[in-house]
Amino acid sequence: MMMDGSATAPGGTRTRIQERNRARILDAALVAFARFGYRGARVEQIAEAAGMSKSNLLYYFRSKTEMYKAVLAALLERWLAPLRTLDPEGDPRAELTAYIEQKLRFSAEEPEASRLFANEVMQGAPMIRDVLEGPLKELVDEKTGVLRRWAAEGRIRDVDPHQLIFLIWATTQHYADFAPQIAALTGREVADPAYRAEVLKTLTALIFDGLLPPA
Amino acid sequence: MMMDGSATAPGGTRTRIQERNRARILDAALVAFARFGYRGARVEQIAEAAGMSKSNLLYYFRSKTEMYKAVLAALLERWLAPLRTLDPEGDPRAELTAYIEQKLRFSAEEPEASRLFANEVMQGAPMIRDVLEGPLKELVDEKTGVLRRWAAEGRIRDVDPHQLIFLIWATTQHYADFAPQIAALTGREVADPAYRAEVLKTLTALIFDGLLPPA
DNA sequence: GCTCGATTTGACCATTTGGTCAGGTTTTCT
DNA sequence: AGAAAACCTGACCAAATGGTCAAATCGAGC
Numbered sequence: 402m403m404m405d406g407s408a409t410a411p412g413g414t415r416t417r418i419q420e421r422n423r424a425r426i427l428d429a430a431l432v433a434f435a436r437f438g439y440r441g442a443r444v445e446q447i448a449e450a451a452g453m454s455k456s457n458l459l460y461y462f463r464s465k466t467e468m469y470k471a472v473l474a475a476l477l478e479r480w481l482a483p484l485r486t487l488d489p490e491g492d493p494r495a496e497l498t499a500y501i502e503q504k505l506r507f508s509a510e511e512p513e514a515s516r517l518f519a520n521e522v523m524q525g526a527p528m529i530r531d532v533l534e535g536p537l538k539e540l541v542d543e544k545t546g547v548l549r550r551w552a553a554e555g556r557i558r559d560v561d562p563h564q565l566i567f568l569i570w571a572t573t574q575h576y577a578d579f580a581p582q583i584a585a586l587t588g589r590e591v592a593d594p595a596y597r598a599e600v601l602k603t604l605t606a607l608i609f610d611g612l613l614p615p616a
Numbered sequence: 617m618m619m620d621g622s623a624t625a626p627g628g629t630r631t632r633i634q635e636r637n638r639a640r641i642l643d644a645a646l647v648a649f650a651r652f653g654y655r656g657a658r659v660e661q662i663a664e665a666a667g668m669s670k671s672n673l674l675y676y677f678r679s680k681t682e683m684y685k686a687v688l689a690a691l692l693e694r695w696l697a698p699l700r701t702l703d704p705e706g707d708p709r710a711e712l713t714a715y716i717e718q719k720l721r722f723s724a725e726e727p728e729a730s731r732l733f734a735n736e737v738m739q740g741a742p743m744i745r746d747v748l749e750g751p752l753k754e755l756v757d758e759k760t761g762v763l764r765r766w767a768a769e770g771r772i773r774d775v776d777p778h779q780l781i782f783l784i785w786a787t788t789q790h791y792a793d794f795a796p797q798i799a800a801l802t803g804r805e806v807a808d809p810a811y812r813a814e815v816l817k818t819l820t821a822l823i824f825d826g827l828l829p830p831a
Numbered sequence: 832g833c834t835c836g837a838t839t840t841g842a843c844c845a846t847t848t849g850g851t852c853a854g855g856t857t858t859t860c861t
Numbered sequence: 862a863g864a865a866a867a868c869c870t871g872a873c874c875a876a877a878t879g880g881t882c883a884a885a886t887c888g889a890g891c
Binding site for chain 2: 435436437438439440441493497516519520522523524525526530533534537538541555556557558560561563564565567568570571572574575576578579581582583585586587599600603604606607608609610611612614
Binding site for chain 4: 443444
């Protein structure tokens with residue numbers, strides 16, 4: 402099979418070996434980038450974690466940057482998928498609860514992905530700014546529209562929909578990004594499904610019913 | 617005056633020049649560490665930002681690690697100071713609003729400090745684990761006690777106090793850590809006091825009154 | 832079992848990085 | 862003024878890092 406010298410087949414075709422090794426690399430790279438950031442991650446270390454030599458890794462990805470971009474691209478879709486499922490026709494409370502639950506599960510099951518995303522944005526989102534300003538903004542604009550409609554129909558209170566979304570993002574992400582702090586303070590782990598269920602319950606209670614006692 | 621060879625006087629005494637240069641270094645280091653993490657930050661770059669040679673910087677801080685620890689130590693107190701002000705005798709709504717406002721202001725005025733703290737915790741809090749498990753835990757235990765008492769007295773609903781605190785931390789910190797994303801999606805800046813006021817209002821409305829319309 | 836491209840390796844390289852050191856300059860104290 | 866200590870610099874170093882390359886090895890189709 403003709404290859405262009407790199408393992409990134411432009412034709413789209415990909416060997417079984419390539420499939421396997423690229424996946425291994427992306428997994429290892431995600432962990433490393435999430436932990437140390439782009440600059441702090443070491444190529445050799447990623448190679449070792451992926452079970453291959455540095456040279457071989459660089460056969461699959463021409464450079465550290467290319468690898469980083471690939472990791473981010475693979476991550477982005479998973480990160481914003483949950484928001485897509487927010488159904489304008491559904492019940493606000495049920496829809497938002499389902500959304501929060503998805504985000505919480507993502508934080509628990511892919512904490513590295515969550516952290517890497519945070520890391521990238523914290524650095525000014527140099528690699529994904531166009532995604533934030535393009536596809537993400539469009540999606541968010543659409544969903545804030547839904548929230549506004551719900552408010553207009555009197556089904557939820559009239560709060561700034563952006564901020565409601567940010568609150569959900571912030572809190573759910575917090576359980577991935579600040580896991581060590583949460584563990585130190587509560588002794589609980591987000592990885593524990595029981596804890597996650599408690600969090601979901603408390604979170605939805607707070608968001609929907611508020612903190613003040615019923616009048 | 618006797619010095620021990622390093623600029624870190626163990627006796628505690630410190631020259632005017634030392635005062636000034638250490639401050640410059642810590643400022644520059646905070647920005648660098650916040651942006652690139654410990655590993656990613658470059659000593660030479662910090663020195664340049666602080667307006668001195670790398671050699672001179674290393675005259676004030678023996679190593680990158682020592683510098684990092686100093687930055688963290690200076691940061692920690694400011695980070696958790698607001699929680700101390702939560703007054704058990706006060707009105708829950710007023711107290712929590714004041715607390716949220718302080719955290720929000722911190723995010724806006726010292727976004728680098730906020731990001732560095734996030735970065736450190738995301739990496740497993742290798743340098744400040746003892747602080748999290750010691751002083752921070754004690755403080756949080758005390759304040760969760762206050763929240764529990766308020767709940768017992770029927771002044772607020774009975775929600776897990778830890779999670780209430782996490783929600784406040786997460787949302788307020790979000791405005792510093794994810795500033796680029798917020799700017800991309802809303803066009804607003806947390807640095808803008810007007811926006812901050814809006815955020816505070818929406819946030820407290822959500823937390824206290826909830827999202828559901830009054831029955 | 833041969834062939835040719837895909838895969839893998841190890842030696843190698845230029846650059847960067849954290850850190851040292853000997854010596855020079857400035858400040859401070861008497 | 863002058864000595865001692867504080868402050869600063871530039872040259873230098875060893876280790877680490879991202880990346881290259883020629884050559885060896887593997888594997889699927891004939």
